[in-house]
Amino acid sequence: MTRATPSRFSPNYLQQLPEDLARYIQRHGLDKEFGRLESWASSMEKRYMEIGEWQIDNLVLTYWHIACMYRHTAGAAFSRFLKGLKNGKILGTRCEGCGRVLIPPRTFCEWCFKDIDTWVEHPGAGIISTYSLSYIGTDPRVRFEKPVIVAVVWFDGTVKKANSSRTVLHAAGILHKVQGVGPEEVHVGMRVKPVWRKPEERVGSILDIEYFAPLESDV
Amino acid sequence: MMDIWVAGVGEIPCRPIYDDMDFREMLYRAAVKAYFDAGITPAEVDGVVSSGMDFYEGMSITDSYTPDQVGGRLKFNTLVSNDALNAIIHGCMLLKTGHFRTILVTAYAKASNILNYSEIVLNSFDPHVIRPLTPHFYTIAALDARAYLTNSGCEARDLSLVAAKNKRNALRNPSAAFAENTSVEEVESTEVVSEPLRRGHVAVPCDYAAAVLLTTEKELGKVRVEAFGYAAGSYSPDLSLKTWGQSGWARAALDIAFKQTRLRQVDFVEISEPFAHSELMALDAFGVIRESICKTLRDGGFNIDGHLPVNPSGGCIGMGYPLNAAGLQRLVQSVNLLRTGRWNSCLVASPDGEVVDGGAVVVLRVEA
Numbered sequence: 118m119t120r121a122t123p124s125r126f127s128p129n130y131l132q133q134l135p136e137d138l139a140r141y142i143q144r145h146g147l148d149k150e151f152g153r154l155e156s157w158a159s160s161m162e163k164r165y166m167e168i169g170e171w172q173i174d175n176l177v178l179t180y181w182h183i184a185c186m187y188r189h190t191a192g193a194a195f196s197r198f199l200k201g202l203k204n205g206k207i208l209g210t211r212c213e214g215c216g217r218v219l220i221p222p223r224t225f226c227e228w229c230f231k232d233i234d235t236w237v238e239h240p241g242a243g244i245i246s247t248y249s250l251s252y253i254g255t256d257p258r259v260r261f262e263k264p265v266i267v268a269v270v271w272f273d274g275t276v277k278k279a280n281s282s283r284t285v286l287h288a289a290g291i292l293h294k295v296q297g298v299g300p301e302e303v304h305v306g307m308r309v310k311p312v313w314r315k316p317e318e319r320v321g322s323i324l325d326i327e328y329f330a331p332l333e334s335d336v
Numbered sequence: 337m338m339d340i341w342v343a344g345v346g347e348i349p350c351r352p353i354y355d356d357m358d359f360r361e362m363l364y365r366a367a368v369k370a371y372f373d374a375g376i377t378p379a380e381v382d383g384v385v386s387s388g389m390d391f392y393e394g395m396s397i398t399d400s401y402t403p404d405q406v407g408g409r410l411k412f413n414t415l416v417s418n419d420a421l422n423a424i425i426h427g428c429m430l431l432k433t434g435h436f437r438t439i440l441v442t443a444y445a446k447a448s449n450i451l452n453y454s455e456i457v458l459n460s461f462d463p464h465v466i467r468p469l470t471p472h473f474y475t476i477a478a479l480d481a482r483a484y485l486t487n488s489g490c491e492a493r494d495l496s497l498v499a500a501k502n503k504r505n506a507l508r509n510p511s512a513a514f515a516e517n518t519s520v521e522e523v524e525s526t527e528v529v530s531e532p533l534r535r536g537h538v539a540v541p542c543d544y545a546a547a548v549l550l551t552t553e554k555e556l557g558k559v560r561v562e563a564f565g566y567a568a569g570s571y572s573p574d575l576s577l578k579t580w581g582q583s584g585w586a587r588a589a590l591d592i593a594f595k596q597t598r599l600r601q602v603d604f605v606e607i608s609e610p611f612a613h614s615e616l617m618a619l620d621a622f623g624v625i626r627e628s629i630c631k632t633l634r635d636g637g638f639n640i641d642g643h644l645p646v647n648p649s650g651g652c653i654g655m656g657y658p659l660n661a662a663g664l665q666r667l668v669q670s671v672n673l674l675r676t677g678r679w680n681s682c683l684v685a686s687p688d689g690e691v692v693d694g695g696a697v698v699v700l701r702v703e704a
């Protein structure tokens with residue numbers, strides 16, 4: 118459970134705050150709390166609350182650290198999907214009613230409203246259906262020097278189009294990051310494949326796929 | 337006036353934990369049962385109303401995840417952040433506009449996903465004057481319990497009577513997670529959590545999902561929604577204005593319902609009781625019993641074979657407390673109980689949380 122998220126507190130965050138408040142937060146070490154993912158163990162040991170008084174003129178603030186803790190059950194479909202990722206496999210389900218392949222999988226079809234229990238494995242190649250060059254993170258005021266390419270990948274052979282038009286009704290596609298291609302070259306329709314972490318590094322997470330990279334034929 | 341009916345109900349049984357299903361899969365199972373019960377398909381549903389609390393679910397704006405698994409894709413969808421009985425009321429109001437024919441109401445609880453529930457509840461209090469005292473919500477509830485016992489002349493032991501009754505009633509309910517053939521003495525011997533509350537007086541949170549189909553089509557109707565009401569009581573987040581030991585909301589909500597029906601006597605009551613005293617406080621406020629509440633309780637008047645059975649399903653103490661889904665849990669049990677043919681009408685009630693002075697009532701009836 119330790120290496121799930123790479124997000125870290127950014128010092129730039131404090132720039133948006135009033136100077137006095139920023140100083141107060143730093144003096145009390147509260148800045149270290151922001152945006153930092155900790156292991157369950159250390160977060161359970163965290164002090165229950167911290168109250169501070171901070172005054173500018175007549176303003177009083179009470180600092181309250183909301184420590185909500187959840188363990189999200191992945192469920193039948195996502196559990197099998199995540200276990201598949203750990204083994205370097207992309208697993209999905211196929212609805213026998215409408216024929217759609219669902220990746221990530223569901224055990225029910227929201228179109229047919231029927232149970233789904235047919236599982237399929239996909240080799241992982243697909244096309245970029247939409248993408249964005251992202252210069253911002255979830256920390257306010259953070260700006261990346263080099264953009265992150267975030268894309269939706271449609272897996273080969275899963276795209277269903279309307280008979281009479283080019284409208285895509287469904288495609289099995291996941292949102293992920295794209296690397297190994299410059300911001301100028303990435304494009305809709307580019308063929309990509311998953312780049313896996315080493316087997317011993319995989320934990321059963323969407324991050325077991327490090328990123329998607331262009332297929333050699335497309336570079 | 338337009339009549340509203342319950343066309344079908346579906347639930348998955350309460351359990352301390354569903355580790356093999358996520359909330360979508362749980363809701364899907366409940367919805368499939370509701371459609372089967374009603375004999376209709378999702379194509380015949382015009383909209384979905386759900387109850388949800390992001391803080392319970394650990395996910396922002398969870399209503400955007402509601403439609404797919406309950407057959408509500410591309411349909412009208414709304415969410416209330418109250419107890420699920422309020423979602424039923426919102427469903428009824430949508431039907432009363434005349435623009436909808438059938439509405440699905442859903443709610444679920446995934447309490448097993450929450451690792452520090454008491455802190456989540458603590459965050460519902462004021463950060464300046466209540467939270468720094470870090471009271472456990474059992475303690476806030478205990479203040480209510482103490483005030484109620486003092487006002488009513490009931491004794492702490494009466495709370496054990498309620499808990500034992502509900503746990504025993506739950507033995508007949510296949511959806512109950514905490515049924516037990518227990519005695520008052522056994523409940524009395526459980527540890528004190530915050531005086532006068534004992535461990536046995538507290539409903540244990542559980543995992544649960546339910547779906548209810550409401551309709552204006554008489555042919556589909558199984559049970560009629562006779563009346564409904566909701567009221568917020570006297571309440572301030574800092575608790576200074578709270579009327580301790582009283583369910584202010586209960587009478588006000590019932591008065592709203594009384595304007596819609598001439599029915600003044602019901603065959604049983606189902607009321608969500610996060611704590612044993614919650615049941616007594618609401619019954620007192622409803623004023624449905626002429627005698628004193630504790631005397632009726634001690635005489636067995638609220639037992640399943642008493643003259644006004646209260647929580648014949650086992651209530652939340654017997655079934656498990658599914659957080660904001662408690663109201664839908666009550667409604668589903670009420671519909672199932674009415675369909676046994678033993679009773680013809682009931683009052684369903686559910687407060688908006690453990691220590692909230694606000695809640696909803698619904699009156700249900702089967703046509704004789």
Ligand SMILES: [Zn+2]
Nearest residue numbers: 212215226229
């Ligand atoms: Zn399908």
